[in-house]
Structures are given as C-alpha cells and as structure tokens.
Amino acid sequence: xxxxxxxxxxxxxxxxxxxxxxxxxxxxxxxxxxxxxxxxxxxxxxxxxxxxxxxxxxxxxxxxxxxxxxxxxxxxxxxxxxxxxxxxxxxxxxxxxxxxxxxxxxxxxxxxxxxxxxxxxxxxxxxxxxxxxxxxxxxxxxxxxxxxxxxxxxxxxxxxxxxxxxxxxxxxxxxxxxxxxxxxxxxxxxxxxxxxxxxxxxxxxxxxxxxxxxxxxxxxxxxxxxxxxxxxxxxxxxxxxxxxxxxxxxxxxxxxxxxxxxxxxxxxxxxxxxxxxxxxxxxxxxxxxxxxxxxxxxxxxxxxxxxxxxxxxxxxxxxxxxxxxxxxxxxxxxxxxxxxxxxxxxxxxxxxxxxxxxxxxxxxxxxxxxxxxxxxxx
Amino acid sequence: xxxxxxxxxxxxxxxxxxxxxxxxxxxxxxxxxxxxxxxxxxxxxxxxxxxxxxxxxxxxxxxxxxxxxxxxxxxxxxxxxxxxxxxxxxxxxxxxxxxxxxxxxxxxxxxxxxxxxxxxxxxxxxxxxxxxxxxxxxxxxxxxxxxxxxxxxxxxxxxxxxxxxxxxxxxxxxxxxxxxxxxxxxxxxxxxxxxxxxxxxxxxxxxxxxxxxxxxxxxxxxxxxxxxxxxxxxxxxxxxxxxxxxxxxxxxxxxxxxxxxxxxxxxxxxxxxxxxxxxxxxxxxxxxxxxxxxxxxxxxxxxxxxxxxxxxxxxxxxxxxxxxxxxx
Numbered sequence: 150x151x152x153x154x155x156x157x158x159x160x161x162x163x164x165x166x167x168x169x170x171x172x173x174x175x176x177x178x179x180x181x182x183x184x185x186x187x188x189x190x191x192x193x194x195x196x197x198x199x200x201x202x203x204x205x206x207x208x209x210x211x212x213x214x215x216x217x218x219x220x221x222x223x224x225x226x227x228x229x230x231x232x233x234x235x236x237x238x239x240x241x242x243x244x245x246x247x248x249x250x251x252x253x254x255x256x257x258x259x260x261x262x263x264x265x266x267x268x269x270x271x272x273x274x275x276x277x278x279x280x281x282x283x284x285x286x287x288x289x290x291x292x293x294x295x296x297x298x299x300x301x302x303x304x305x306x307x308x309x310x311x312x313x314x315x316x317x318x319x320x321x322x323x324x325x326x327x328x329x330x331x332x333x334x335x336x337x338x339x340x341x342x343x344x345x346x347x348x349x350x351x352x353x354x355x356x357x358x359x360x361x362x363x364x365x366x367x368x369x370x371x372x373x374x375x376x377x378x379x380x381x382x383x384x385x386x387x388x389x390x391x392x393x394x395x396x397x398x399x400x401x402x403x404x405x406x407x408x409x410x411x412x413x414x415x416x417x418x419x420x421x422x423x424x425x426x427x428x429x430x431x432x433x434x435x436x437x438x439x440x441x442x443x444x445x446x447x448x449x450x451x452x453x454x455x456x457x458x459x460x461x462x463x464x465x466x467x468x469x470x471x472x473x474x475x476x477x478x479x480x481x482x483x484x485x486x487x488x489x490x491x492x493x494x495x496x497x498x499x500x501x502x503x504x505x506x507x508x509x510x511x512x513x514x515x516x517x518x519x520x521x522x523x524x525x526x527x
Numbered sequence: 528x529x530x531x532x533x534x535x536x537x538x539x540x541x542x543x544x545x546x547x548x549x550x551x552x553x554x555x556x557x558x559x560x561x562x563x564x565x566x567x568x569x570x571x572x573x574x575x576x577x578x579x580x581x582x583x584x585x586x587x588x589x590x591x592x593x594x595x596x597x598x599x600x601x602x603x604x605x606x607x608x609x610x611x612x613x614x615x616x617x618x619x620x621x622x623x624x625x626x627x628x629x630x631x632x633x634x635x636x637x638x639x640x641x642x643x644x645x646x647x648x649x650x651x652x653x654x655x656x657x658x659x660x661x662x663x664x665x666x667x668x669x670x671x672x673x674x675x676x677x678x679x680x681x682x683x684x685x686x687x688x689x690x691x692x693x694x695x696x697x698x699x700x701x702x703x704x705x706x707x708x709x710x711x712x713x714x715x716x717x718x719x720x721x722x723x724x725x726x727x728x729x730x731x732x733x734x735x736x737x738x739x740x741x742x743x744x745x746x747x748x749x750x751x752x753x754x755x756x757x758x759x760x761x762x763x764x765x766x767x768x769x770x771x772x773x774x775x776x777x778x779x780x781x782x783x784x785x786x787x788x789x790x791x792x793x794x795x796x797x798x799x800x801x802x803x804x805x806x807x808x809x810x811x812x813x814x815x816x817x818x819x820x821x822x823x824x825x826x827x828x829x830x831x832x833x834x835x836x837x838x839x840x841x842x843x844x845x846x847x848x849x850x851x852x853x854x855x
Binding site: 264295296297298299301302306308309310311315316318319320323325326327328329330331332333334335337338344356357359360361363364367521522523524525526 | 552578579583584586588589590591592593594595596597598599600601602604619620623624627628629630631632633634635636637668669671692693
C-alpha cells in the first residue's frame with residue numbers, strides 16, 4: 150500500500166526554492182507551491198534563480214519557435230501514448246511537464262555545435278537539437294527509420310551522431326560520466342563545445358552522478374549537469390531519495406555552482422543555462438542546474454501512478470502546465486496572438502499526423518540485419 | 528632482435544601510439560607522476576604531460592565512463608585498471624555502455640577504447656585482487672578481449688588494440704610483467720582473432736592462454752624429452768574474436784586435446800574450446816577433451832594455498848597422460 154501522501158498546501162513556498170534568506174513558507178514566497186513533500190532541511194548552498202520577467206529581451210520570433218517546440222513535444226508525446234494504448238507500440242516513456250525546462254536549456258546552448266546527453270524524458274530537448282516528429286514516431290513504432298539505432302534500442306533513448314545527441318543507457322545516469330568525457334575532449338582540443346547532460350533527481354543518487362561531478366570539478370570541464378527534478382523516481386518521492394531540498398546543493402561538494410530554477414518557467418531556465426554555458430565557455434568549469442518540474446504522466450506506459458500519487462495532486466500540478474504558462478506569457482508580451490497560435494497548432498497537428506502516418510507505413514528493420522553494428526569495421 | 532620485458536614491450540607500444548596519434552590519452556589511478564602501481568606508465572607523465580596522462584580519482588565507473596565519452600568524441604583513450612579486479616566497479620559502463628553503444632546507435636557511434644591492466648593470479652594478492660576474466664568479458668558481444676602472454680605479443684596486440692575502433696579488454700599477464708622475450712623493432716601490429724602455435728607437434732594439442740601457456744610449454748618439453756611425445760601448444764591469445772580454425776586444425780592433426788586455464792571451470796574459455804572441438808572435430812578425437820582449471824575457491828593468500836588453487840604442472844601432465852591413454 151502507498152503511504153499517505155501530503156497534498157500541496159496552497160500559498161506555501163516549497164522548501165526547494167528556499168535560498169537561505171527567503172522564508173520557506175508564507176506570503177513572501179518567491180514561487181507558488183511546487184512541492185508536496187516535506188524534504189529534509191539540510192544546508193542550502195545552491196543559488197535560487199529569480200523568476201523570469203517579460204520576454205527577457207529575446208526576439209519574439211525566437212519565443213514563438215520555443216513555444217512551437219514545447220507544443221510539438223507535447224503533441225508528439227501524447228501521440229506516443231495513444232499509439233501505445235492502441236496496441237501499436239510496445240512502450241512509451243515521456244517528458245510531459247518537462248518541456249519548458251528542456252527548451253529553455255536547449256536554446257541557451259549553441260545548437261550548431263554543442264553536445265547534449267539526454268535522458269529518456271528529453272523529447273523536447275531532442276526536437277530542439279534537430280530530431281523530428283517523424284524520427285520519434287519511427288522509434289516508438291520500432292521502425293527501421295529510427296534515427297537513434299534503427300530500432301535496436303528502446304524508444305526515448307535519443308541519439309544522433311550528426312546532431313551531437315549522445316544516446317544514453319537505460320540504467321540511469323551513466324551518461325553523466327560520458328559527458329565529462331565529451332567535455333574533456335572538447336577542452337583538450339579547444340573546440341569551444343559545451344556538453345549538457347540531463348538526468349532526474351532519482352539519477353542523482355547513483356555513483357555515476359557523484360563520480361562525474363567530481364571528475365568535472367577537478368578538471369573544470371565545460372559541462373552542465375542538468376537535473377530535471379520531477380519529484381518521483383518511478384514511485385519513490387524525493388524525501389525517500391535524499392535528505393536535502395535541492396540536488397543543486399550538492400554542487401558545493403564538487404567545487405562548482407549549483408542553481409535551482411523553476412522548471413516551469415522556460416525563460417528563467419534559459420537565463421540560468423545561458424549563464425552556465427557562458428561560464429563553461431570561459432573555461433570556468435561545470436555548473437549543476439536543477440530545474441524543478443513535475444511529471445504529468447506515469448513513469449512509463451508500464452506504470453500506474455495511481456498507486457503512489459493521487460489524481461488530485463496531478464491535477465493541481467497540471468494547473469501549472471508549462472505549456473499553458475508559456476503561452477500565457479507570450480500573449481502577455483505580445484509575441485503570440487490567436488491567429489499565430491491557431492497557425493502554430495494547425496502546423497503541429499499536421500506534422501504529428503504526418504509523422505504517425507509515415508512511421509506506420511514505414512518498414513520494420515530487415516531481420517537479416519539484426520547483427521549489424523555490433524562491431525565497427527576498421 | 529632486442530630483448531625486452533613484458534612491461535617494457537607493453538609500454539613501448541603505448542608510447543609509440545601516443546607519439547604517432549595525439550588523440551591517444553591515458554586515464555587511471557596513480558598513472559601520472561607515480562608511474563603506475565605496476566610501473567607500466569613510468570615516465571609517460573613527464574613525456575606527455577598531465578592533459579594526456581590523466582591521474583583519476585578512485586572511481587572506476589566514473590573514469591571508465593569519462594573514457595567512453597572521450598572515445599565517442601573522437602579521442603582514443605587507454606584506461607588503466609590498477610588490476611582487472613577493480614573493473615567490476617566499472618562493469619556497467621563496460622558492458623552496458625561501451626559494448627552496446629555502437630549497436631544502440633545503429634552504427635553511428637564508435638567507442639575506440641582500450642581498457643588494460645593486470646589479470647590473473649600467482650602473486651599472492653588473494654581473491655579480491657585475483658581473477659581471470661577472459662570468460663567473463665569474452666561473453667559479451669561488442670567487446671574484443673585479448674590475453675597476450677609474450678613480450679612480442681603484448682606489444683603487437685597493444686598496437687592493434689589502440690587502433691581498433693571497438694572497445695578492447697586487454698588482459699595482461701600480471702605475474703609476467705618482468706619476463707623477457709624478443710621484441711622486433713618498429714611497427715608490427717598483431718591482428719586479433721589469430722591464435723599462435725607456440726610449439727608444433729603431432730601427438731596432442733595443449734591449448735592455453737595467459738601465463739598457463741608458459742607452464743604448458745614446459746610440459747611439452749618434458750613430454751618430448753622423457754616420453755617422445757610431440758605436443759602442439761596453442762596460445763589462444765585472442766579470446767574474442769576467437770580463432771576456431773587454428774584449434775580445429777591442430778586437433779584434426781593430433782586427435783587429442785587438453786585445455787588449460789587459470790579461471791574456474793564452469794562457464795569458462797576451456798569449456799568453450801572443448802565444446803567447439805566436440806562440435807566440429809568429433810570424428811577426429813581419440814580421447815575425451817581434458818580441461819585443467821582453477822579450483823572452485825576464491826584465490827587464497829598463503830603461497831601454498833594459492834598454489835593449490837591453480838593448475839599445476841602435474842595436473843597438466845596427468846591430463847595429457849589421460850588424453851594419451853598413458854598410465855597416470
């Protein structure tokens with residue numbers, strides 16, 4: 150049986166955003182409630198990023214492109230679940246609720262040269278780095294056209310050598326040491342590339358996280374550790390995963406900054422990751438960025454999240470849907486109006502329909518190729 | 528031909544490749560100013576500097592993972608495991624990542640990575656420093672696994688390993704670092720997947736790898752001198768890819784085989800060799816294939832216990848006699 154779950158307390162600041170000076174609770178809260186569990190007190194050393202303001206000086210064209218990618222990611226994600234529930238795809242794992250954080254991070258990088266090491270929730274990030282809706286549907290439906298592996302690996306293990314998206318393993322966090330390696334190579338060769346490696350708060354419990362942060366700190370590597378803290382590692386809530394409020398607090402132990410940011414605030418994440426990327430390019434080393442998000446879906450299509458969280462809780466979080474929040478913001482700053490929105494949504498709908506259609510028509514891998522790519526030929 | 532120790536030959540290959548190819552870097556514990564706990568990297572820090580000779584924290588998974596990232600980004604890292612026994616800490620990175628990244632990228636990603644270090648026992652370091660991991664790593668598609676025993680081969684196979692675009696598990700005969708042998712000058716990469724006929728013979732095939740090859744060669748000499756039996760000795764040296772042809776050719780000639788290994792018998796290389804022979808040379812066999820393996824205990828510390836746990840010359844001789852239907 151699931152243990153009793155504490156509900157969000159309206160108006161209370163969540164400890165996660167405590168910066169050491171702002172009260173944890175009460176009317177002076179810097180953010181609306183994001184947490185529902187009492188996490189440990191601990192020493193708070195991470196910086197808390199302020200909420201974004203207005204359009205943060207970004208061109209409205211860029212803002213609209215960000216919005217399009219958040220909305221496209223959501224639409225592809227929903228479609229993945231539909232084809233799974235219709236029995237046409239064996240598996241789906243998604244990133245609904247994480248999209249704004251991922252797009253904020255992606256746009257803070259140089260998408261023409263930087264390296265990303267996503268984890269399985271990084272659908273939006275992967276789209277921003279150049280994968281297409283069609284690519285993703287090919288993966289979901291296990292078609293030969295899956296750009297990551299030709300349908301050898303499960304879906305959501307995003308990868309493309311051409312787009313510098315480095316595929317990760319299913320056991321979590323192994324991509325974090327890989328990121329120290331790609332960053333080391335970039336530093337050794339002076340390419341100016343930054344590596345951004347993503348993981349969940351659950352993944353931060355693994356030795357890979359510690360060993361990667363430690364190595365990156367020692368060598369001041371151009372790497373950003375991007376934690377998408379969605380409160381649950383499958384079913385295990387944060388307070389059973391760690392005794393501290395913020396994963397980002399751990400950065401202090403590795404000799405580099407940790408920053409906590411509201412992951413539903415796309416432009417705030419963008420600011421934070423931009424600063425981290427600039428710092429990396431200046432040769433000052435890694436940054437641990439923790440974006441506080443919420444996972445709207447079960448862990449995967451094989452999970453029933455009603456055993457460990459209530460529908461009311463999910464509903465309360467959906468009220469802070471980053472897609473809706475960003476849409477509202479763009480309307481507010483005049484970057485989006487009804488007409489543009491209708492146009493974008495229409496385009497996404499056709500794109501996802503066409504992608505699904507194309508993937509469903511596409512061939513499965515040729516079974517005689519099952520043993521290709523085990524070894525590289527000279 | 529110059530004579531070198533196994534250690535010198537190994538180092539000379541790595542130095543040559545680091546001189547030739549600036550993408551070759553090295554990572555490991557104590558490999559820098561200290562020169563490596565087995566002195567394999569002695570002098571390399573001074574020669575190549577701290578950017579290419581990277582002293583790591585004690586974190587095998589972390590630095591093996593870093594090396595995988597480096598390899599994916601175009602470097603050619605060589606990871607030193609202080610001993611192969613510590614590689615269990617990095618097993619997830621080696622087995623789940625290095626070995627599978629190419630397959631799971633549909634061929635887009637290569638991991639030109641060498642992981643090397645001393646393997647096997649015989650130097651009284653007890654069970655947590657003593658494993659023979661040929662069978663363990665040889666099990667996984669995506670890895671190449673080699674086990675050179677001569678100074679010649681350790682150099683030639685290291686040259687091949689560094690140039691190979693796949694992850695290579697390079698299992699050194701740790702007890703033999705100080706042994707000497709002839710090593711040619713210059714570039715003589717020894718290809719993987721080719722066993723070495725260490726001694727030609729017609730009466731029985733003695734098949735081994737690693738330090739057991741030297742024991743088997745002694746037995747072969749003894750059999751020739753005392754009994755007029757000409758044993759053929761096969762040094763497998765490449766575990767994956769595996770040279771089936773040389774084994775089969777030998778057994779089809781001698782009709783008898785003894786396979787010797789330091790590792791445990793169950794699910795081992797010797798079992799694989801025996802299975803291969805019965806599958807493909809059954810009609811040529813005049814006797815059952817014999818296996819001589821380590822005893823089924825963790826390797827003990829005391830010298831006499833350790834000796835008891837590993838294959839002895841007497842056991843190999845007895846096995847040969849059984850296969851020859853001679854009185855044991």
